[in-house]
Amino acid sequence: MNTARIVVLAIAVGAGGIAAFLVSGSDKPAAPAAQLPTVDVLVAKSDIGLGQSVKPEDLQWQTWPAATASNTFIRRGDRPDATTQIAGEIARAPFIAGEPIREQKLVKADGSGFMAAILPSGMRAVSTEISPETGAGGFILPNDRVDVILSKHEKNAGRAGAADTINSEIILSNIRVLAIDQAPKEKDGQTAVVGKTVTLELKPEQTEALARARQSGTLSLALRSIADVNIVESNSDDQVRRRGDSVNVVRYGVSTQTTIQK
Structure with missing residues (x-):
């Protein structure tokens, strides 16, 4: 047997031994994974x-x-x-x-009802009438935030025979809706609740302002973005966005006159 054949045979035997070692090593069970408490x-x-x-x-x-x-x-x-x-x-x-x-x-x-149970301490649940036209088309749901807008007709005393004017003002801002009619939650997958009555979460002084407003004009609800929930309200939020108008801002029943210049 010549030298070349001996070298090839030695390499083959060595490779076979390595393969056998690797195969025998793979048969060993894997270490168990650490169990988290x-x-x-x-x-x-x-x-x-x-x-x-x-x-x-x-x-x-x-x-x-x-x-x-x-x-x-x-x-x-x-x-x-x-x-x-x-x-x-x-x-x-x-x-x-x-x-x-x-x-x-x-x-x-x-023993109390649902509304009394979930109402935060010091707050009041007050209901008022709405319609699809004054309630954001039915897209207001419980837990949404709204602004309450008062619109009322006022006679034009400056000129005889002149048409009445309609003034609108935001009387309450960032108010939580507790329920629409008697439904405190969505039902059967509904994405809108068209009701005739809305229940709002108010402070005691806000309930007085709402009660007076109901007797003096028409109330509308403006749906707020969910991103506005934690925004701190300021007087500028209660102003009508038309330049040159005189705005009567009512906050918690206190009326102040503001003029926006062009």
Whole structure:
């Protein structure tokens, strides 16, 4: 056997040995992955709408990574009977399926109606009549924010036989809508509620301004952008946007006269 054949044979034997070693190494079981600590938290089994009374069948326990479980979550280790303890409470904000239950979004009715249960301390729920024309075409839903506009006819005393003038002014700004008619939530997938009555969340002094305005003219609602919820109101927000007009700004029942120059 010549030298070349011996070298080729040696290389083949070496390659075979390496392959056998790699195959035998692949048969070893993989190291088990590290198990993250978990806890069982209470979540919504299905969607829970605004104003819905929570039932035990609406809830379930779900495994959750302990590192990401907030202190506001309800844990089975702390409250194993939470599903029955929470039953009967009212959702003051919607839950989506799989969302952890937080008691800050629930309220005990204690025999009171839904509206009295969800109304913040010091606030009042006041209803007033609307129509599709004065209610943004029916596109105002509970929890939206609106401006309340008063429009009224005034006789032109300056010239005999002159036509009456119509003055409009924003009397309340950034007001939360609690309900349209008696529906505090969307039903059957509706995206609009065309009602005849709107219930607004007002401060006591605002209720007085609204009551006076109802007797003096027609009320309209202007739907605000959701991005405006946290905007701090200023006097400029209550001005009519037409230049050269004299604007009577009424804020919480206090009337002031403002003129916008051209």
